[in-house]
Amino acid sequence: MKTLRMKGKNVEDAVTAAVQVLGTVRDKVKFSVISEGKSGVLGVIGVEEAEVEVVLSEGLEEDTKQVLQEILDKMSFVAMVEAKRGEESIELNIKGEDMGRIIGKEGVTLRSLEIIVSSVMGRVSGERVRVNIDADGYKEKRKKALERLAKEVSEEVFQTGKEKAMPFMTPADRRLVHIYLQENLLVTTFSRGEGKNRVLIVAPRD
């Protein structure tokens, strides 16, 4: 993603100039107006130039990767970001030192990075961008651990015939467990409660 600010006698002029500097064509950029400018009285008194910010996308994956890389650099972490496009999301993977801190307690820093990066990309691209960020295989390990727990709970529910609530989980973790148990023939799952009290219930299938 390349960003450029440009002034001109009006918005149109400023955009045209920026497009030339970026060496691209008009259709490929998005711009926002910083100042409309003023033509002034008789075009002499009180003339103010227009200013625009022009953004040239280098593809959603590349742009998203650059935003995360920039944040990590400014956090003074020595880390590198890899990006690929998932089915409905951009998948980013962080490699480097100090992964424990980048992950945070129960993944809080990773989740925060996801929220910031996806908000920034949403604003820049004008569409909703789902971003998944992993570091040092943390998410994969967590997924395995959750699936193991879900399997244990489902076996217990089948044996006792009584529903059971899973420990508190984030919406993303609940989604993972719902999907994992979807094909289980012995139990069914649903969520109950609101906000911080929302839990996933595993119940016998009948």
Next chain:
Amino acid sequence: MKELVEYMAKALVDKPEQVMVKETVGETVTLLEITTAPDDVGKVIGREGRIANSIRAITNAAAAKQNKRVSVEILSDDKGGNHGGKAEQQFS
């Protein structure tokens, strides 16, 4: 720390040129205060403070690496408005 907060705040809003971050280094905690254009305050706070809390968590992770503590506040001059910027829960 200031540069990090400034980068995130500017990337989140529509009027980045109006973002200001003031850094006050205290003995134990460094205070970082974000000011934005009035229309942009909501963009750095987010629904139920999600964005503000994320900025805090990221800044704290960076600060912890240097054995420091930070407090990030979002200032709103919106009189009577309740964006919750000041009332947000603090990480330490």
